[in-house]
Amino acid sequence: MTRSTIELPVTADDYRIARYAAAAIALTVAEAALPSPLPGIKPGLANIIVLVVLTRYGWTDAAWVSLLRVVAGSLVIGQFLAPGFFLALAGALCSLAVLALAQHLPPRVFGPVSASVLAAFAHIGGQIALARIWLVPHDGVFYLLPLFATAALVFGTINGLVAARLLAIPVTAAVTSPATPSSVKAAP
Amino acid sequence: MNERIPDGLRELLAHATAAGHLPWRRLLKPGDWLLLVCAAALVAASYPLLWRGGVADRAIVRRDGQLVTELALNIPRKYAVAGAIGTTVIEVQPGRARVLSDPGPRQYCVQQGWLTRANAVAICAPNHVTLQLAGRSGQNGAYDTLNY
Structure with a gap:
């Protein structure tokens, strides 16, 4: 491989965000292979990563991971700039906005499950709002709202439980220490 | 891997x-x-x-397109309408309505049975009588009729 002539300074934060984003993208791609009963109803497994990052490293990192996931994930599955991409983006932006508020909930009373369920509802809210404004020019989309809300509740709870379980384990050295540049270059 | x-x-x-x-x-x-x-x-x-x-709450009976009566779908009752060739009897039960009898030769509107959804319609053409269910006002204005 030709050695790059430009060197971009990369911080440990960048590596960490990139690694979590890669995990989120992998889950997005895996999920794209699952059949869906209705367009728009998906487990949203990548949001587990977003929740973990939100709790461990704060909202800014979570926003990076979430938006990188939307952009890169759509590139990988060939949806970039297709309607599905904009719906996912609207959902991600809305759920990030709600998570920005939800992270201020008292942590003694509310855990990741609350954040996950709230974010899931915001996600479908954003998607349905965009679909109504842009794709479906009548109120017929709201007819599907109960189904989407049920899916959001179910998958939001499951994702939140998985995130809570992951967060219940103490952070290992592997997660906190920055990846060395050599290990990153070794990756194919 | x-x-x-x-x-x-x-x-x-x-x-x-x-x-x-x-x-x-x-x-x-x-x-x-x-x-x-x-x-x-x-x-x-x-x-x-x-x-x-999709839930109906009243039955609208028309003759020649003119409103004859509106029946609430909460009390069971029968209603007779004089049409062009005889009398059509409408039967209402809670949440549903049907044409009980009609003088028309082919009995299409009678055989349609109970109507339960808003905007469902039974047309007794020979007698010029229609029975249509209506939901909450304005909710289903986008459709002329629904058939199941």
Whole structure:
């Protein structure tokens, strides 16, 4: 491989965000292979990563991971700039906005499950709002709202439980220490 | 194989394995339960709220397109309409209505049976009488008729 002539300074934060984003993208791609009963109803497994990052490293990192996931994930599955991409983006932006508020909930009373369920509802809210404004020019989309809300509740709870379980384990050295540049270059 | 999994995901998988048999219940805090119950109640409430449009609450009887009467679908009763060739009898029961008898030769509107959804219609053409169900005002204005 030709050695790059430009060197971009990369911080440990960048590596960490990139690694979590890669995990989120992998889950997005895996999920794209699952059949869906209705367009728009998906487990949203990548949001587990977003929740973990939100709790461990704060909202800014979570926003990076979430938006990188939307952009890169759509590139990988060939949806970039297709309607599905904009719906996912609207959902991600809305759920990030709600998570920005939800992270201020008292942590003694509310855990990741609350954040996950709230974010899931915001996600479908954003998607349905965009679909109504842009794709479906009548109120017929709201007819599907109960189904989407049920899916959001179910998958939001499951994702939140998985995130809570992951967060219940103490952070290992592997997660906190920055990846060395050599290990990153070794990756194919 | 393991090399192809992104680092972050591999760590999470390792964590998930390391978690062992932590009971799921302990991952839910009191506020989570509260929020889940509220969310479930809201979701349950959204079904009747959003899907009520298909529920009929009155029967509209017309002759030659002119309104003859509107019957509320909450009290059972029978209603006779004089038409072009005889008398059509409409029967109403809670939540549904039908044409009980009609002088028309082919009895299409009678055989249609009970109408239950808003905008469903039974047309007794020979007698110039129609029976149509209506939902909450304005909700289904977009459709002229629905047939099942």
